[in-house]
Amino acid sequence: GDSVTQMEGPVTLSEEAFLTINCTYTATGYPSLFWYVQYPGEGLQLLLKATKADDKGSNKGFEATYRKETTSFHLEKGSVQVSDSAVYFCALSDSGGYNKLIFGAGTRLAVHP
Amino acid sequence: DAGVTQSPTHLIKTRGQQVTLRCSPKSGHDTVSWYQQALGQGPQFIFQYYEEEERQRGNFPDRFSGHQFPNYSSELNVNALLLGDSALYLCASSPPGRMDGYTFGSGTRLTVV
Numbered sequence: 349g350d351s352v353t354q355m356e357g358p359v360t361l362s363e364e365a366f367l368t369i370n371c372t373y374t375a376t377g378y379p380s381l382f383w384y385v386q387y388p389g390e391g392l393q394l395l396l397k398a399t400k401a402d403d404k405g406s407n408k409g410f411e412a413t414y415r416k417e418t419t420s421f422h423l424e425k426g427s428v429q430v431s432d433s434a435v436y437f438c439a440l441s442d443s444g445g446y447n448k449l450i451f452g453a454g455t456r457l458a459v460h461p
Numbered sequence: 462d463a464g465v466t467q468s469p470t471h472l473i474k475t476r477g478q479q480v481t482l483r484c485s486p487k488s489g490h491d492t493v494s495w496y497q498q499a500l501g502q503g504p505q506f507i508f509q510y511y512e513e514e515e516r517q518r519g520n521f522p523d524r525f526s527g528h529q530f531p532n533y534s535s536e537l538n539v540n541a542l543l544l545g546d547s548a549l550y551l552c553a554s555s556p557p558g559r560m561d562g563y564t565f566g567s568g569t570r571l572t573v574v
Contacts, residue, residue: 352503384565389567390567390568391465391551391565391566391567391568392504392551392553392565393565394563394564437503437504439503446509446511446516446517448494448506448509448517448519449494449496449504449506449553449563450506451503451504451505452503453501453502453503454501454502454503
């Protein structure tokens with residue numbers, strides 16, 4: 349079945365460092381791809397999404413490009429802030445049914461001043 | 462505009478008991494999905510409700526059941542609780558015709574002792 353694999357954390361960075369969180373997927377159809385963020389004690393917030401190959405999703409300085417040839421959707425940010433500390437989840441929308449979301453295990457990001 | 466509202470925020474139950482969790486979707490949304498997020502893991506799809514019927518189900522036993530009401534709100538019921546049911550339960554709603562436009566609630570933290 350469809351699945352998502354993302355790099356294990358935690359990722360620890362200094363403020364203003366460059367961020368990359370790797371995400372790869374396996375899917376039989378043509379899923380939409382998402383990055384969600386979860387702050388401590390909260391639910392999930394949609395960070396960005398891409399619905400087809402070569403689309404780039406972007407929001408709040410984060411961006412990710414849907415790469416069908418490498419089945420990847422890596423998250424990047426040029427300069428992280430302490431407030432970006434959270435858990436990041438890569439997910440795909442199952443295109444074969446009613447678009448349920450399939451999540452990766454999450455990557456914890458800690459940014460230090 | 463209120464987003465997705467879940468209640469209660471926390472609860473503690475004993476093994477073998479039954480629990481009901483509640484979700485009010487975002488205004489204008491008609492589809493409700495439930496996810497289980499164990500500690501340190503990504504959310505897992507439980508089921509989705511649309512037009513008061515279960516439309517799709519993940520790999521969860523029959524102890525997990527749900528309901529959707531005419532006003533689109535939803536309940537998740539879990540019978541014969543096990544220690545392994547301890548998790549954050551997330552509700553997500555989506556608008557008509559846009560099954561990838563999910564909005565998540567903050568979740569209910571269930572602890573089974």
